[in-house]
């Protein structure tokens with residue numbers, strides 16, 4: 001029977017060069033779906049306890065989604081997973097672009113690498129022939145150059161490439177894996193795992209058919225989503241988004257967000273539509289999480305008005321199977337006035353290199369975006385690490401003699417660019433910072449940990465848990481700490497899961513902002529529902545922004561049934577999501593991780609609370625929320641360990 005998955009994985013032993021196929025039993029998909037669920041089922045069993053993340057026992061997985069290539073929409077994400085060298089926990093990262101269908105077209109749901117090669121190599125799978133090829137001539141080249149060379153050498157217009165840049169080669173613990181000219185699976189430091197294996201790239205081209213069970217049903221179900229995505233009332237000025245943020249800030253109530261507004265904003269501007277809005281409402285952290293919009297006022301944030309960003313967009317960018325196209329290709333100038341093209345920077349990159357550092361120079365943000373994409377370095381982590389370094393300098397934990405003569409100051413564009421360049425090259429102070437804030441604080445000492453905003457070692461994303469305690473909870477309890485892509489109270493509102501699963505609470509049209517800070521059962525039910533749902537989404541290869549349309553507009557569960565021939569209810573899918581969550585938690589416990597140790601820096605939890613701004617007086621009852629969350633999953637509420 002046709003089921004949309006390929007039922008096979010490829011295992012590559014980098015130490016011996018042995019490459020072999022394995023058949024995956026149907027029950028693995030029926031229990032854990034594809035994507036990261038499939039990766040979890042294999043990595044949990046096969047990575048030995050206590051494995052060195054940069055050693056031969058770690059396994060690096062490249063997986064495609066269960067729905068990728070089936071005619072469904074928003075389902076072209078590919079994912080990387082391994083034991084994270086940044087956190088020592090389960091590590092995964094997720095990326096759009098065009099690489100995901102290439103994995104399946106080669107006949108596999110995932111490609112897994114173990115061992116360490118003696119010399120740099122890349123994996124080539126062209127027309128069914130899988131081989132490791134010499135990559136010495138590519139070592140040292142950036143991700144964009146590497147991809148261009150490999151595509152040209154493959155001489156095959158179907159060939160797709162994922163690769164690392166110098167950051168991964170240099171084992172930077174904040175490095176990621178790139179595809180499609182610098183789109184990065186950035187988080188968890190998995191570029192360093194690839195670098196440790198001396199695996200420069202994967203080049204994939206195949207012709208395997210991806211066969212869903214009921215293509216007609218999938219097509220029928222697409223229609224409503226397509227009509228919704230294609231319709232677009234006019235949106236005029238990006239500067240209005242900042243005023244919208246001010247208005248939201250002043251309201252005593254939280255409005256339950258429906259996907260309509262976000263879809264319109266994404267379609268017009270992309271994720272940068274949120275830049276000023278998020279700073280105004282207190283979602284986007286300012287000045288290493290100690291500032292507010294008062295430090296980065298509307299005048300100072302004007303350069304990141306989304307209109308100014310899309311003024312440089314020369315064409316829209318769509319990931320595989322996406323009808324929305326929140327990306328863009330931009331033309332701009334570097335710091336010397338030379339023209340270059342780059343992906344439109346994402347919200348996370350823009351605010352990590354503006355409000356978080358008080359930098360008002362948009363040219364520098366475009367330039368840094370391209371530098372980091374080419375190097376294959378995570379822009380969230382890089383921005384957070386520079387914010388940490390500036391605060392260390394301000395508090396005299398770092399002295400001029402330790403910074404290559406650079407005077408680290410808030411808003412000093414030249415110094416910020418210089419620090420990025422040094423981190424990429426691991427040069428001087430850059431070598432201290434190139435592994436993120438936790439390692440840098442250990443190297444610096446002198447109480448620097450106080451200024452390091454991370455959870456379990458991973459730098460926090462640009463969403464403030466003091467504004468939405470759901471973020472703080474997910475940063476603390478997810479198997480990969482410090483991730484914003486698994487849930488938040490606002491995400492729960494947008495997913496609108498209660499329209500499919502009647503036992504889940506409906507938030508109504510609005511609720512009081514004060515109520516967000518009460519650590520009660522309902523908050524935990526919402527957070528757990530987000531985690532479970534996102535495990536299903538990551539099993540299917542779904543883009544988070546597709547999920548933001550709301551499950552009443554995006555028929556994820558129905559599509560999985562149509563693609564596989566299963567007849568599962570939404571409740572049963574969430575149970576599968578819960579099983580994946582437990583498996584990832586068990587992975588962490590097997591690897592010796594103490595779940596209680598993954599809580600973020602106290603400042604980010606409002607301990608002590610801020611004295612002004614939108615999050616004034618707010619703190620998160622994180623210990624109570626964590627206990628209740630663990631209990632919800634049937635794990636030990638005191639230790640967070642699955643039974």
Ligand code: SF4
Nearest residue numbers: 096319322325326543
């Ligand atoms: S919404 Fe944006 S990130 Fe998501 S699939 Fe479409 S283009 Fe890619």
